[in-house]
Amino acid sequence: MAVTIRDIAKRSGVSLATVSRVLNDSGYVKDETRKKVMDAIKELNYTPSAIARSLTKKKTNIIGVLVPDINNPYFGELIKGISNSIDEANFNMILCDTDENMKKEVKALKLLREQRSEGIIITPTSAEDTFNSEYLSVLENLGIPIVLVAGDVKYSSFNGVFVDNIKGAFEATQALIKEGHQKIGIITGRLNSKPAKDRLMGYKKALTINDIPIDEKNIYYGDYRLESGYKCAKQLLKMENRPTAVFTCGYLMTLGTIKAIYEEGMKIPEDISLISFDKVEVLSMLGQNISYVAEDTVEMGKIAVKMLLDNLSSKESEEVKRITLAPKLVLNGSEKYASKNRKINNI
Amino acid sequence: MAVTIRDIAKRSGVSLATVSRVLNDSGYVKDETRKKVMDAIKELNYTPSAIARSLTKKKTNIIGVLVPDINNPYFGELIKGISNSIDEANFNMILCDTDENMKKEVKALKLLREQRSEGIIITPTSAEDTFNSEYLSVLENLGIPIVLVAGDVKYSSFNGVFVDNIKGAFEATQALIKEGHQKIGIITGRLNSKPAKDRLMGYKKALTINDIPIDEKNIYYGDYRLESGYKCAKQLLKMENRPTAVFTCGYLMTLGTIKAIYEEGMKIPEDISLISFDKVEVLSMLGQNISYVAEDTVEMGKIAVKMLLDNLSSKESEEVKRITLAPKLVLNGSEKYASKNRKINNI
DNA sequence: ATGAAAGCGCTAACAT
């Protein structure tokens, strides 16, 4: 990349300023001159340096995006929404996979700061949900506008787009109860995770409202990973007086649960009913329809970017903006209280 | 980000050069001075600007990565391998989703050039496989080292890591034949895609070697997307004298095919046998074991990064390095020629 | 062991 604006200037017999003008379409340039410059650019195969430009303009047009795991389809969708919006706004994205790992997240934040990214969109690692003063201090002293997506950071007040987890869990549980289920299991995340806590709360709320006693034995705590869903489900299925339905609180945990159910030779909803928080698209393909609480991840991504851009343009908006989207319950059969299931459980 | 090296210098009562020295651990600095500087950095919450640094050093430590679709688990895995290696080498990654879209790919390349990324790893969009002089010229005039992964670019000779598609397809087909299958369908990609062509070639080779005539009616052309796999499979399943086995040539097309099979109320391998190119992990979870040709994507990613870094350090390596990995056939039952399937087809 | 100054590639006043 040896060729610079200086070479173009020399080649076309004009000054640096003129080249810069045609590059940026700013100021007056005679058509003839413009052509000469353009030709030189073509001939020398020149591309301006974003680095140099950023330095002078004090503007990088870079937005950093942090997610815990690109391979989780949930975040995959989120990223699509975010990256499309960033593209449209003519910004560039630096995407970092924090690997559900706080150290990596902090490292990524440092990187984004060094690169002078103008804003950051974060889905905090769930491990962060517990109070961590060092982490919080990093975040708050970053000096870069932050927008949270889907996950909150305790004791902080960043802008963000969230999902009403309580409502989603409440409606899912409610739907199961309406079907006649009385013993309902839940596989949620660790309690230091806000979404996990909220989902559990929604679940409890539904039970309480319907005068169903809360049985701690029906509550399982995973960590959003597949394996944990599998293990919890295994235990749940082996209970002496096992639930007739289960509410799983995350994409991968749902998958793990289904793995366990299939492994036990059971069917949904014939042997056990299920509702999942998050759509598991691949299942419907395989003829296994699962009812689910739908988050509009693409929409969330869009909103997050919009928030950030608004924030960037109007320097003075000191007010904290937090939007909570209502998830949508989609029922398609897996919540049914099948007669077979009833019979087994009425023995 | 108002605070600069100048502020640190002032605050600690030393010169810019000295601050730079402690920042980079270069040259001699008295311990006492170092401490003063470090303190100032802490106090002012200073982070050096990678932008400015890149400009002076003419080195950005950025590697660009282009994939056609982050949401495709195949690329997801690839990215993990790549990003881990990039991290380890203390480089930074700019990841671009080209959306299976040539325009976007070219745009992304331009971006990476502007950002002065030092090397680029590309999985070319399959649409690119057909000869396209403009695209090729962009690629070749980029002036940035390129390493190809998994997909080749016609009439070019970039370094790259590839998979032996012929071998993989040959072995898969061979396995089906060994099971007794004589009528074997294939769902491959468009023929302007090299992998698709190679996989078809491996398939034909296996048939030929076993004296099985090639029947064009058993060959279906999709486009690697789920929907195309579904449609091809639908047609295939409705054939009058349909194949007893099918070889699907890509992750999403396999999923589409399975969707069609299930929709027709058929089972694998009871009603039809199947081998997939690429592992479809989610299926085994659901109790559906599918035999597959395994590519070691994580390994490919690692190798690609290594190639690129080698290339960057030893300026003079003019020789083209191309590595082709042999895929591994993993059988776990879906290739079986079940008696039910035999009977149906022997009517 | 530390400082002064030039320069990386570009933009944006200010001049002409």
Next chain:
DNA sequence: ATGTTAGCGCTTTCAT
């Protein structure tokens, strides 16, 4: 309509 010049924040000789 075009040119000159002073930075942007940093590193790196070259002095001292």
